[in-house]
Amino acid sequence: MTDMKVEDYRERRVELAGWPVNLTTYRLGEVYHTKADNVSPGAALARTTGATAEEAEKKAIERAEQMLARTRVQKAEG
């Protein structure tokens, strides 16, 4: 089957490695999909799947934390 309805769509905001992150999760068929993006400016950090929403979100959070930990913050004068 190639056509599916988007179901169980949900969004929530968490803080990871000191940065606000938006988690979007939904189900397509039997698979849950999660996308983690940094809230500002909204760039995608991770896209994961799982048999449950919790599993998909856990994977996305782990991957996003790894990426965000690399962000260097400098002092901005002015």
Next chain:
Amino acid sequence: MANYAHPETLVSTDWVAQHASDANVRIVEVDVDTKAYDEGHVPGAIGWAWNSQLCDTVRRDILPKDKLEELLASSGISNNTTVVIYGDNNNWFAAWALWQLKIYGHNDVRLMNGGRKKWLAEGREVSTEVPKPSRASYHATGPDNALRAFLPQVQAALDAGNYKLVDVRSPQEFTGEILAPPGLPETCQRGGHIPTARSIPWGKACNDDGTFKSADELLALYGGEGVDGSNPVIAYCRIGERSSHTWFVLKYLLGFNRVQNYDGSWTEWGNLVGAPVERGQAASTAKA
């Protein structure tokens, strides 16, 4: 739609649901994350990858005219096709694609208001089937470089002082605290912004559901920073896709005549030897 100057450049998700299979309509998904299309897309939509199909893959540039003609022809798009583009991140790279199609003279190209996010949030149907459209014939015009700013023009604009520069990146990128959006690769040597630029992050033009704010709200947002259409405007970000989103807002939703997207953006300016750079919040008044 919401008293926009050019409402014909936007369609709703309802419109797409009703017209996606019309013979003269082609729906195209363009995402930041090129895997999103494979996961499931608007039934009948084709997918373009911004990083391989919408740019010159040898030198840093937009798609050359002959490559754009080939992309459109192979996508079943002729000069008279209504092209509706949508994508993730509230249409970042969808706006980038629309900007390129306008540069090469395509008349009827529109964005799906709210992008992929709204389509999914509404619980609509998606498909994993990749359409195989019949080949069409396409003849591009242009390029219309009035829609695009190159480095010498930005430098001249800075010297002349009669342009409005709009930095659409996040406040932390604007001040120089970070060199790229959190979690993404750094592509510049220095942080900060082009002197005199106003900080108006792209996302301020959107509602929570990904749709564009009303014309009145947009006029207040940009007008509050002195960007009211009375001066030519150059928008920039890091690599030019977020600023194409703002370019679309200023040019088509608010109807400003002289708006250019500086796609060289901070990746170019922040790597220039000797270029003037301003750091901190001195010119930033639009809070996140």
